[in-house]
Amino acid sequence: MPSVCFYFEVHQPVRLSRFSVFNIGGVQDPYNSYFDHKKNRAIFEKVASKCYIPTNKLLLDLINKYDGRFRVSFSLTGTFVEYCELFMPWVLESFQDLFDTGAVDLIEETYFHSLSSLYDDLDEFEDQVKMHRDMIYRIFHYKPKVFRNTEAIFDNRIAKKVSDMGYKGIITEGADKILDWRSPNYLYKPVNIDIKVLMRNYMLSDDVGFRFSARGWSGYPLTSDKYAKWMADSPGDVINLFMDYETFGEHQWADTGIFEFLEHLPGEVLKYDNLDFVTVSEAVNRYDVKGEIDVPWAISWADADRDVSTWLGNNMQISCFNELKDIGRILREKKDEELLYVWRLLQTSDHLYYMSTKGFEDGAVHAYFSPYEVPYDAFINYMNILQDLKQRAMHR
Amino acid sequence: MRIAMLGWEYPPFKVGGLGTHCYGLTRSLADKNVEIDFYMPRVKDRPVSDKKNLRIIEVGDAVLFPYDRPDSKELSGQFYDKVYKYNELLFKCVNGKYDLIHCHDWLTMKAAVRLKEKLGCPLVVTVHSTEYDRAGWLYPNQWFIDIEREGMEKADRIIAVSNFTKKVIVEKYGINPDKVEVIYNAVDPIGEGEKKNLVLFLGRLTLQKGPEFFLKTAKKVLEHEDTRFVIAGSGDMLPRLINQAIELGIANKVIFTGSLSDEEVRHIYKIASIYVMPSVSEPFGITALEACSAGTPTIVSKSSGVSEVFKNCFKVDFWDTDEMANKIISLLRYDPLRTTMSKYSLKEINLFTWDRVADKTLEVYSKIMR
Numbered sequence: 001m002p003s004v005c006f007y008f009e010v011h012q013p014v015r016l017s018r019f020s021v022f023n024i025g026g027v028q029d030p031y032n033s034y035f036d037h038k039k040n041r042a043i044f045e046k047v048a049s050k051c052y053i054p055t056n057k058l059l060l061d062l063i064n065k066y067d068g069r070f071r072v073s074f075s076l077t078g079t080f081v082e083y084c085e086l087f088m089p090w091v092l093e094s095f096q097d098l099f100d101t102g103a104v105d106l107i108e109e110t111y112f113h114s115l116s117s118l119y120d121d122l123d124e125f126e127d128q129v130k131m132h133r134d135m136i137y138r139i140f141h142y143k144p145k146v147f148r149n150t151e152a153i154f155d156n157r158i159a160k161k162v163s164d165m166g167y168k169g170i171i172t173e174g175a176d177k178i179l180d181w182r183s184p185n186y187l188y189k190p191v192n193i194d195i196k197v198l199m200r201n202y203m204l205s206d207d208v209g210f211r212f213s214a215r216g217w218s219g220y221p222l223t224s225d226k227y228a229k230w231m232a233d234s235p236g237d238v239i240n241l242f243m244d245y246e247t248f249g250e251h252q253w254a255d256t257g258i259f260e261f262l263e264h265l266p267g268e269v270l271k272y273d274n275l276d277f278v279t280v281s282e283a284v285n286r287y288d289v290k291g292e293i294d295v296p297w298a299i300s301w302a303d304a305d306r307d308v309s310t311w312l313g314n315n316m317q318i319s320c321f322n323e324l325k326d327i328g329r330i331l332r333e334k335k336d337e338e339l340l341y342v343w344r345l346l347q348t349s350d351h352l353y354y355m356s357t358k359g360f361e362d363g364a365v366h367a368y369f370s371p372y373e374v375p376y377d378a379f380i381n382y383m384n385i386l387q388d389l390k391q392r393a394m395h396r
Numbered sequence: 397m398r399i400a401m402l403g404w405e406y407p408p409f410k411v412g413g414l415g416t417h418c419y420g421l422t423r424s425l426a427d428k429n430v431e432i433d434f435y436m437p438r439v440k441d442r443p444v445s446d447k448k449n450l451r452i453i454e455v456g457d458a459v460l461f462p463y464d465r466p467d468s469k470e471l472s473g474q475f476y477d478k479v480y481k482y483n484e485l486l487f488k489c490v491n492g493k494y495d496l497i498h499c500h501d502w503l504t505m506k507a508a509v510r511l512k513e514k515l516g517c518p519l520v521v522t523v524h525s526t527e528y529d530r531a532g533w534l535y536p537n538q539w540f541i542d543i544e545r546e547g548m549e550k551a552d553r554i555i556a557v558s559n560f561t562k563k564v565i566v567e568k569y570g571i572n573p574d575k576v577e578v579i580y581n582a583v584d585p586i587g588e589g590e591k592k593n594l595v596l597f598l599g600r601l602t603l604q605k606g607p608e609f610f611l612k613t614a615k616k617v618l619e620h621e622d623t624r625f626v627i628a629g630s631g632d633m634l635p636r637l638i639n640q641a642i643e644l645g646i647a648n649k650v651i652f653t654g655s656l657s658d659e660e661v662r663h664i665y666k667i668a669s670i671y672v673m674p675s676v677s678e679p680f681g682i683t684a685l686e687a688c689s690a691g692t693p694t695i696v697s698k699s700s701g702v703s704e705v706f707k708n709c710f711k712v713d714f715w716d717t718d719e720m721a722n723k724i725i726s727l728l729r730y731d732p733l734r735t736t737m738s739k740y741s742l743k744e745i746n747l748f749t750w751d752r753v754a755d756k757t758l759e760v761y762s763k764i765m766r
Binding site: 020021022314315316318319357373374376377379380383384 | 620707708709710711718719721722723725726729730731732733735736737739740
């Protein structure tokens, strides 16, 4: 019987201030001049009131109502947790309340939601995973068993590193180019290492994440009974529904009916004898792998291409990425904690995502999430900041 | 379908976007089996048509005129006189059976309104710019506004070159928005050239085009990067701009070319590293598309039609010279920015074809054909 495995990504980047070429070499305090704390706080508070607070409350009610048979998993990025601790500690407490029900699992990732898994060496990646591990332990007294890399970026090398760090499972995209004819509703293992891979069912996940309010879609309007039936009719062991947590109330506004959908979903799913809910750890413990996957080139869950071209698809992105790595080499050597922290905030993948020039269909999604008018503005701002940081790094 | 189109300029004689538009539109319409009689004043370099469906009919003996009013009182008196005579001649000369009349801007609106009565067929008016744009929103002339309003009121359908212009038509001229369709302009691609280290302004040197903001920006850029600034075009602000460059102490870095031939314009787009269009009020801004089609990264004013629709360019407030300088310096410093913008703007430019403009225009025609 297929188990339904809900997993939500909870993330907010630390967005940049406007930083022109005239600011390079002319600011005192990098942390306060690079990042727009006022705007970040405003966005965080808005998303918290539209999504985090109401959705957490609903999930807690649902878990209690169904006596723990409704189960979900979360991954919280370090930048998200810092926002909570700075501005709204009670939001973090509501996640603790959810975790304390025993029906909620937590997933590991890089603290800064970075692309460090794509660097030439994986030392920075390992540091950021450990930072995340320490943070989760500090807040929840728990050590996650399952890892999900930034935007589900995955290849054989990353799988091996994550396995070496002791994780039992890893999440990635059920990309057609990897699975071909095979179903995402089973566990797989990479060719090079023993770790269980959970493959995101992108059809069913995106039905909620992207298409929920799309009037032109044949599935519209999506009701919980219809959705539960689709899952009941699906073959396989586990249906991995992985999406941004902000889907609830932020990407899909409350007036689309997304909260009503969520409210009724557990009941509709549990009507079927062949369906139940599992957390990611439970999925990994309960089911065996059904095949191997070979991923020499990185895949992800982003855009139609399902690769890393969303962040590294044009020359602007690649040049920033290289600059970022160069600065890191200097800073890691000098062990300058203050600048290392600033550098790590700049590694958050969103900064490169805003520079994507991918056309039209995907481009529309980018525009919605970007604080910049055009990707070229994102480049100038980010590159100017990198230039300032580089000068600083070299002169310390 | 047979159309009488009333024009003012047509290549090789043209001074603005109107001539470029009429050329691209009439030729693409002709390819779609529309019969067009294009009326225009007699000029020295006689335009010729190589299309069977497209006849270019010269009316009267008008001499070359600017698109905009001349700045001296004496000249402008003559100019208005000629416009008046041309409209009278059009009214007399345009005869026969047409499915509709299509005119462009205020210059032929008087004749168009009367011809609509005389021939008893519907009227389409394309608005490429309004008096408010041409005056840079300072002291617009009521005489032009009245002509424009009458033409817009009598028209069965109005084509605006942008939402920016549609808004002016609705808000300033009180026209029902349902009657106004937006059709963006297009470009015949110029093609890439070998880039030189120069930043280009190209357009009439009038308040509307914002050349003084270009010079202020140049001053700020030159404090950080070495490059040359080219101001191509002529107009009543030229002496003032030369003085401004001297006062700013950048005269040795600024080149004033005066008016350029079509060939020279194409060349300068090809070799420019960056194109800047800091217009105060630009209904569309075909020059931005032309620059992009030459692979030249482009910065456009937010007060322009092209900024609504073209994605792969920078958009700035025309008065924000700090931000314009920030963008120019970044473009000069960061090669990947220049190459990426160039690559994607060349790709996007393929969407802006006259064929598309002709299709959209035909849709407008079909809505009002009797």
